[in-house]
Amino acid sequence: MDIQRNDLKLRKRRRRIVGGALALAALGGLALLVARLEPAAPRVDRGTVWTDTVKRGEMLREVRGPGTLVPKAIRWIAAETDGRVERIVVKPGAVVEPDTVILELSNPVLDDQLAAAESELVSAQASYVARETELESQVLDQRARLAGFEAEHEGARLQAEAERELSERGIISAIQYRRSQLSADSLGVRVDMERERLDNSRRNIAKQLEAERARIDQLARTRDLRQRQADALQVRAGIAGVLQQVPVQEGQQVIAGGNLARVARPDELMAELRIAETQAKDIVLGQPVRVDTRNGIVAGQVLRIDPAVQNGTVQVDVELTGALPAGARPDLSVDGTIEIERLPDVLHVGRPAFGQPGGQTTLFRLNGDGSALRVPVRLGRASVNLVEVEQGLAEGDVVILSDTSAWDQHDRIRID
Numbered sequence: 001m002d003i004q005r006n007d008l009k010l011r012k013r014r015r016r017i018v019g020g021a022l023a024l025a026a027l028g029g030l031a032l033l034v035a036r037l038e039p040a041a042p043r044v045d046r047g048t049v050w051t052d053t054v055k056r057g058e059m060l061r062e063v064r065g066p067g068t069l070v071p072k073a074i075r076w077i078a079a080e081t082d083g084r085v086e087r088i089v090v091k092p093g094a095v096v097e098p099d100t101v102i103l104e105l106s107n108p109v110l111d112d113q114l115a116a117a118e119s120e121l122v123s124a125q126a127s128y129v130a131r132e133t134e135l136e137s138q139v140l141d142q143r144a145r146l147a148g149f150e151a152e153h154e155g156a157r158l159q160a161e162a163e164r165e166l167s168e169r170g171i172i173s174a175i176q177y178r179r180s181q182l183s184a185d186s187l188g189v190r191v192d193m194e195r196e197r198l199d200n201s202r203r204n205i206a207k208q209l210e211a212e213r214a215r216i217d218q219l220a221r222t223r224d225l226r227q228r229q230a231d232a233l234q235v236r237a238g239i240a241g242v243l244q245q246v247p248v249q250e251g252q253q254v255i256a257g258g259n260l261a262r263v264a265r266p267d268e269l270m271a272e273l274r275i276a277e278t279q280a281k282d283i284v285l286g287q288p289v290r291v292d293t294r295n296g297i298v299a300g301q302v303l304r305i306d307p308a309v310q311n312g313t314v315q316v317d318v319e320l321t322g323a324l325p326a327g328a329r330p331d332l333s334v335d336g337t338i339e340i341e342r343l344p345d346v347l348h349v350g351r352p353a354f355g356q357p358g359g360q361t362t363l364f365r366l367n368g369d370g371s372a373l374r375v376p377v378r379l380g381r382a383s384v385n386l387v388e389v390e391q392g393l394a395e396g397d398v399v400i401l402s403d404t405s406a407w408d409q410h411d412r413i414r415i416d
Contacts (some may be wrong), residue, residue: 067273071264153187296325357382
């Protein structure tokens with residue numbers, strides 16, 4: 001008969017309990033080990049990143065901006081009077097000389113004003129001649145009167161002298177001599193008065209003629225103004241160059257002061273660059289500039305810096321000191337590079353995609369084992385393509401400069 005053994009069942013149960021406890025302990029240790037492991041570093045294809053090596057040496061600080069070539073000598077031709085555009089003689093793009101007629105205007109009112117001004121001037125000139133003749137005749141009459149009094153005075157004086165001798169001899173009475181002397185003295189006073197009257201008359205005549213001449217000069221200036229306005233109906237270039245714009249049409253009515261045409265000298269150009277306001281703070285007059293016309297590099301220097309900011313940029317005018325290449329013309333798009341300064345011995349690297357000059361950023365530094373570690377870097381002064389390294393990197397370090405925002409959650413990556 002079978003005998004039931006309870007000890008075997010107890011042993012089997014104990015082995016299951018011990019095995020389960022060991023399995024649980026192993027799983028707990030494995031979980032702890034996995035928890036302590038760092039996440040796997042992402043893998044990055046080397047061809048998708050841009051790297052550069054930190055160097056020490058001279059660093060050229062530059063700023064760059066787009067711009068256009070513009071003429072140095074530009075002449076806007078404005079209408080001197082109201083008028084109607086009768087004919088456009090020359091089209092934009094034509095080479096013109098100073099006396100080249102560009103437009104023909106008409107103004108009937110101005111023609112009438114010119115005729116009236118000429119008539120008034122001729123009338124005033126004739127009136128002046130008549131007035132001058134009349135006044136000269138008055139002077140002649142006064143001179144004749146003066147001459148008569150002078151003759152009478154001289155006769156009375158001679159008679160008084162003769163009677164003085166006769167009076168002294170007792171031939172005539174002293175009273176008669178005294179009367180003759182008083183008559184001569186009276187005529188002398190009359191002669192002096194006539195002379196003074198003649199002088200005053202001459203001064204008065206000079207003033208009257210001066211006023212007449214001033215009126216004639218005024219009328220002549222009015223006539224000249226009307227003549228210039230009439231001549232200006234034939235709109236001329238004024239300078240030698242190229243006609244750039246004619247912003248009016250035939251039959252259009254224009255007003256005085258309105259722009260009719262623009263003429264420029266194509267052989268005298270300058271560059272107008274637009275520099276970002278954050279980069280324009282170190283630009284000063286006289287700094288050297290390289291202007292790329294897409295057909296050659298032209299040397300220049302900073303001529304003027306606009307004090308105002310427009311649309312986030314500052315306009316910098318550049319005087320071109322080098323010879324212009326073939327094909328250079330007004331409104332041609334160019335790129336300009338302004339040399340700010342040369343730093344003789346600094347640690348520098350290419351400008352990263354993110355990170356401002358004088359600020360703190362992080363870059364991935366490549367290690368020899370094919371990995372890259374994120375390190376904090378302090379940047380200094382910057383140029384177009386280079387930036388100074390103040391802290392965080394050493395000469396010879398290779399860093400990633402391209403956008404690494406996809407790995408912001410990782411401090412280490414693998415470079416394959």
